[in-house]
Structures are given as C-alpha cells and as structure tokens.
Amino acid sequence: MHFNTLTSPHLAPTSSVAGVMRQVIYALVPGTVAMIWYFGWGVLINLVIGVTVALVTEAIMLYLRKRPIALFLSDFSAVVTAWLLVLALPPLAPWWLITIGVAFSLVIAKHLYGGLGYNPFNPAMAGYVVLLISFPVEMTTWLAPRMLAETQLGFLETLTAVFTGQLPAGISWDAITAATPLDSMRTQLGLNQTIDEIRTSPLWGDFGGKGWEWIGNWFLLGGLWLLYKRVINWRIPVSMLTALFIIASVLYLSDPDTHPLPAFHIFSGGAILGAFFIATDPVSASTTPFGRIIYGASIGLLVFIIRTWGGYPDGVAFAVLLMNMAVPAIDHFTKPRSFGHKSYGD
Template sequence: MKTIISSPHVPRVNRVDRIMLDVLLALVPGMLAMTWFFGWGLLINLVLAVTFAVVAEAAVMLARGRSPLIAIGDLSAVVTAVLFAISVPPMLPWWLTLLGMVFAIVLVKQLYGGMGYNPFNPAMAAYVFLLISYPIAMTTWLAPGMLAEHSFTFMESLRLILDGTLPAGLDWDAISSATPLDEMRGKLDLHLTIDEIRHSPLWGYVGGRGWEWIAFWFLAGGIYLLWRRTITWHIPVSMLLALAICSGIFWSLDPQTHPFPAFHLFSGAAILGAFFIATDPVTACTTRQGQLIFGAIIGITVFAIRTWGGYPDAVAFAVLLMNIAAPTIDYYTQPRVFGHGREHR
C-alpha cells in the first residue's frame, strides 16, 4: 500500500548549516592539495583556527546571555576559520592564528550583531589585519614540496608553529620561498622580461609551480558548489572573466612585462576568492545584476593592485573594498516590482 503525502509539496528550505557544510566539503580537495605541496602546517593551522574560532564564538554568545549552540551549530565560525587557515602561511605562529580568529569572530562578526549582520568578510578582514600588522610573518611561505630542501615531519611542523623552533641546521632563508606572484612582481621591478622570469623554478605550466594544482582543485570545489546550487555563477564568472580580460589586454600590448592571463588565475588566491570568498551570502550583493557588477569590479581591482599596488595578491583587499559597496550596488540594481511601471501622462 502506497503512502500518500499531503500538501504542501515544497522543497526543503536551505539552512545555514547545510550551506556551510557544502562549502567545507568543497574546500577539501584544495586543502588536500595544499597539504601535499606545503606539508602538515596547514592541517595544524586548521585545528588551531577552528578551535579558537569556536571558543571565541561561544564566549561572545555566553556574554550576550544566549546559548552558544545557536551560533556554533550553523558552522559559520568553522568556515571562517578554515578560509583563514587556507589563506595564511602554513607555518604561521599559533598566537597570530589566535589573534586573527579573535579579530574575525569578536570584532568583525559579533560586534555587528552576529551571523547575517557583519558588513565585511570576517576571514579576509582578519587576514588583512594581520598582513598589515605582521607583514613578515604573513608573507613567509615554505617552498612547494618539489622545490623544498627539507620536508617537515608532523612533529617538526608542530614545534615550529607552537614555539618557533626550526630543525637543527636550518634557518628561514633555507626553507622559505617567495610566492609566484611575489617572484613575478619582484623580478619585473628589476626590469627582467617574462621570458627571463619563466626560467625560475617557481614557474609551472600556466601558473606557479604547485600553486596551479592547488587552484585547480579549488576550482573543482567551486564547480561542486555550482552543481549543488549553493552559489550561483554570477560572482565567480564575472570576477575571473574581468581579471582575465584586464590581464589579457595588457599582455597583448606587451607580453614581456605582463604575464599571460592564466598566470593571474592560477598563481594566487583568484580561484579561491572567486568561488569561496567573494560569494559570501552575507557580505556580497544579492541581486543578479549587482552580483555581476560586484564580481567584475573585484576582478578589475585585483589586477590593478597586483600590477601597480603594494601587495602582489590582492584578493582580500578587493573583496573588503567591494563589501563596502555591496549595499549601494544592491540599491541601484533592484529589479522592478511587478505592476509598477513608468507613470503615463
């Protein structure tokens, strides 16, 4: 005998925890790739960042006289922590991770009222705060695995993050490496041509060696989010297309002083930013036309800062700048309400 289900027949409403879980699952391939190329530091940072973020969230909720489970259960603090841990160097000292999470959760998120009220992306705000305050620590990256002189064990990585102890016989100059965008910017400032820079071991097939594979797996995660309809295509496509068009125009004018567009897409945080950061439903535009404008201006801003600004990878700065503009863009791109048209005289 068949069971007849009564109306109303409506789909299950998207819940915040389900959306956040989708985002976390989509980040897994990219995180595994980062661990493969940069070692255990990322996973250690993930554990620390998630712990600090959850504790900070719970403390604020208790101080407000509310149950911590209300905020922790939606997984938004976990997503903030994971995005932060992915964005920072894998051997970042633990106390900077703590400072970043307190800044993101307490000041950027909860100070404005909690989930749904924060005007800025918490993970990117924390990243920029630390980058400006502690530029050396925030730009000290290990060389990718195939270029590294020393492969860190789990315990060596843990000691380095917790107390700054390097293995015997090693110093930071021996294990650290410029990111591909840093390398490109620095060599161009020395008036080297692109052909000369391509001889660097950091250069891969289309982007930075190792970094291009990480970007590829984040792209796979972004496609998963599109398939799940967790995000729409408007922001990521407009952002990446604008970045590609801007870099393509300048590359076509002078290919020896401006890298090929694929280098911009697959060497830094462009893919991660397009699918996982700029699409934050709280701080991004909500109208379809507004999302296209929002994403396109982020892409243009990323290219401008990378080319003429002081920071090689500018995704965090571009996203935060557009977070400020999102309400205004939404205001001027609201669709016309049905039945309301121009007045006839």
C-alpha cells in the same frame, strides 16, 4: 508506469545555515588536502588551531551576547570563517598569529556588528587584512612547495615550529621558504626582467607557480561542486574571473614582455579561492542578479589593479573588502523590477 504526483505548493527544500556551511566545508576539502600535500603538515596544524580558537571565541561571544550557544556553534559558520582565513595564512604561521586573526574576525568583524547575517565585511578577509598589515614579516614567510623545497619538515618538527618558532637544528628558514609566484613575479618585473626571462626559473609550472596552480585547480573543483549544488550563484565567480581574465589579456596582448599570461593571474594567489569561496559569502556579497555581476567584475578588476600597480603582491582580500563597502549602494541601484511596478528611475 506509476509517477508520484504531489499536490501544490511545490516548495524547494529549505536550506539551513548549517547545511550550507557544511557543504562549503566539503567543497574546501580537496583544495585543503592539496595544500597539505604541497606545503606539509603546517596547513593541517594551523587548521586545527584556527578551528579550535574559532569555536572557543564564538562560544564566549555568544555567552556575552546572551545568545543560545549550542544552536549557533553547530551552524559551522565560525568554522568556515576560520577555515578560509587559515587557508590564506603561510603554512608555518605561529600559533599566536592564527589566534589573533581568528579572534579579530569573529569578535570585531562579526559579533560586534551583530553576528551572523549582519556583518557588512567578510570576517575571514577582515582578519586576514589585519594580520597582513600588522605582521608583514610572519605573513610573507611562505614555504616552498614540496617539489622545490630542499627539505621537508616532519609532523613533530612542524608542530615545534608553529608553537615555538624554532626550526630543527641544521635547517634555516631560507632553506624551506620561498617567494610566492606573485611575489617573485612582482620583484622580477621590478628589476626590469621580461616575462620570458622570469619564466626560465624552476619556480614556474605551466601557467602559474609549480604546486600553486594545482592547488587552484582543486579549489576550482570544490567551487564547481558548490555551483552544481546551487549553494553559490554563478554570477559572482564567473564575472570576477572573467573580468580578471579580460583585463589581463588586454594588457598581455599589448605588451607581453611586462605582463604575465592571463592564466597566471587566474591560477596564482587567491583568485580561485576568492572567486568561489570568499566573494560569494552570502552575507557580505551583493544579492541582486545584476548587482552580483557588478560586484564580481569589480573585484576581478581591483584584484588586477592591486596586483599590478598596488603595494601588495595579491589583492583578493582588499578587493573583497572594498567591494563589501559598495554592496549597499549596488543593491540599491540594481533592485530588480517587481511585476507591475515601474523599474528604478522611471
């Protein structure tokens, strides 16, 4: 039997920015398709608007900054930013909302800090938080997943709704929208209902809201594929989801009437998408092995704190941005010891 032997140096294949970004996009596809299946054409239309705006904005900023336009446009980083932002937006978000969010992400959160590789904050989440605090009404008008909706909008009807804000005659916003599982859990707990009472509503599936829990699973699949391809490191998603699970379990075991199942926290809102796709952003996340564990676990903890005691139903975006701020300090104190040197603090 003949084995090919190569002489040293044995280098790992170089991974280009475009290659990594392309793999992230592939990994996002299953979850995105699931979202289109459950929430209708709006997700796809928003995605097309978001990506178009992202490419145009990126080109303008690169032109103004006198950088090679074709080179940086083809690395897909703007597409990934827009894609992640759009997934966090309600399916019938008006076109101007998407435009403002994507433009803010790329112009202020990315290029004003120096472009790809220099942004201290995750651009997609910065854009999302700007939209959430500026346009609370539009940002909380979520559609009901298909098995709960009374009517589903067709492609053209959705297109009209996105661009003009008009629904077809005879359909009211109340008929197609519904509270998200996290939102409804929050409201009902505020009305002093117990978890058992809340879960009798048809909104609930096995652990999360109907539809929502499955979207989480498809994103999980994409995330695991990214782990397998070694595009992302396991430390951040694992530590984030573990931290979220542990604190949710402790509180659930101490008082099951007022705290939902730990699995509910994992499979609702942006927890899985955040753990695998957003917190792992190679630019704004921590880069040392132990630092990544601190960073991920802190995000998980903050997500739980914001969801349970904070002012918003979900807290992934805020948690990621807060921990982005802490990254320089985390990296500084967790610098690995290089061989022959004393460790930090000795």
